[in-house]
Amino acid sequence: MADISSTLTGRRKRHINDAVFQNAAASKAGLSERLFALLFSGLVYPQIWEDPEIDMQALGLRSGHRVVTIASGGCNILAYLTRSPATIDAVDLNAHHIALNRLKLAAFRTLPAQADVFRFFGETGNRHNTQAYDRFIAPGLDAQTQRYWTRRDWRGRRRIAAFEGNFYRTGLLGAFISTGHLVARMHGVDPRDVMKSETLSDQRRFFDAKLRPLFDRPLVRWMTSKKASLFGLGIPPAQYDALITDGDGTMASVLRQRLEKLCCHFPLRDNYFAWQAFARHYPSSGEAALPLYLEPRHYRTIRDNAGRVSIHHRNLVDLLASKPAASLDRYVLLDAQDWMGDAQLNALWAQIDRTAAPGARVIFRTAARASLLPGRVSPELLDGWHYEDDLSRDFSARDRSAIYGGFHLYVRKER
Template structure:
């Protein structure tokens, strides 16, 4: 039997490997849509970015002339692009709480020393969190962000059953719940800890195959349920994309990710999974923005960062070409948010791409991810360029081979596909 890997290539299981059948989850309807909207509109969703910036660096080849537009999420990758050499980064998110998180990070870079900064965003907790906030960070924030953190800074205090910031927000709540399940109901917590400390890939693979593969099938099933997916920002439209395109559906996609991350790739530098398994990073396993040797340089680069709370379309339309200098935006990082719009609001998707075309530098590069293996919702999109109407796919110069090669190296492995395309 063959299945599709998250890069879209056919993978045949090794001889003797048995994969238990998985139910295909239903895409969900109006009730799950309202549930997703309620969770997403009222909460901090992402406490860390789950898009591997190592792939983005290779795909974007950033330089001092580049202006990057990126959806903020938790802000980790916006900071990474500054360190990668981008001349200007605009981070935009429709959720003001995500903007507030990046504001707090930038205020901390400007006003704390590295040890204090790492205590908050590396360890994920500090008994001095409220003191640092009141003394050094609060005055640096915009009024909306200040109101949010006035009521939420205790997320860093290290108290309660979610004692790390990386167990806060809706994504952190799901992560902590699943970690507790593996510890208390499956009894494999010590094996997860041993996996993180495995000295070699062979030892890591041995622990995973002998102790964790079976229990993580159950975790995949739980994580694939509509409520769980809503907590990590996956709406019904995106579940539909996975269900229709990924053999075995969402649970298979999640467990295929486990197979890659824990069974085939070294965990030693995989800070994405370390943070959610253990609740913290380490000085040697963390995002680039948290590393001590980058701290002073990051502080110097912060004036190149602009934060916006709006839709991508509104943000782009507010950028007058004359004010943006010669060339406009050169790199667009759209994450997976087109999955949200693709099956629900084609008009909004077309408006966004028209704004991209209107503000893009000639030859601008766009990268995006999808829960599915394809992005068929782009096929009917039409945009106007130089007085003519074009089907969007006819304008895009895609790089599927490069995207597939990079996607195989993805340390997160929760997306079905990765895409790279250039505009004319």
């Protein structure tokens, strides 16, 4: 068993390397890629940073659909279950994301009530969560995932103890947001103060007076000019290069634009992504919008449908290759294609095209505004798909997470 486990781990590591490495190891770019791969081997996203409500609208997701998605932090998968799809196959190359997804699904299956789920994933600073894990969740987990959450760090604390404090401050994303708050406070600005806003106009005034000027500070411009500074967003070096095409050629301007959308385009009461970015926690139940999976009205549906999800620690192309032709209806690629070279993109779309049922839909996000497929994926493959240009722009504008440049929807043409 140890030999098999070691072989599988090696394969998954190679998949991550294949997704990231595009330059020689000894080159400056190659060293940057290898640093990113090292950091990405840990927990990256304690929560997903794509808006699953926009996903479901674009997908037209409904009962009976067979879905394939990248797992990430798992908030998307649980949201999709509110529409009762027939199956969800969720893949991820990151073992930490796999363990987090299995934990969330097990919590819905085993915790006694919705309030317990909310206490575990929606609140911070609850020391009863580890007791709830030991009593209810752990017995419903496979042995490998149990070992993951009970592994002890150098202080002797089990991983699951992260849910006694603020789990959303962990991982690369959590560290990135914490660093952003620290840098802002060094310049006399507390980003949490935006939460005092009562209207969109208040939010705009705070951004223009406090946050916008930060991006002209020498320290901020220097920090954001380094590709490694954005590794905390899960942005590999290749994606960094695509991002700066959307601004004035500097990452500071791109980040300013994205933060402006997050801060100013949606009322705080409607945007839990802004709560995580600025307040560093989700709102209390009834205080403002919550992720769909934490809303009481969806608890029973998610609990009943949790068994429809299969979590796979493997490469997406490999999973698709194992599926029969015309067997899938909906594909959610997140921003994974930004990482890919042309050969990888064509391999992926060959499998999507083969496994797509009539009327299938594919959604994904990109760092830059434009779809990256034209000119890179073979015309023979793309000719079978219609790009919904106007709808894609509309969905992109309404994506509350505000982090990506473009949202894209492709629909299978009738044949």
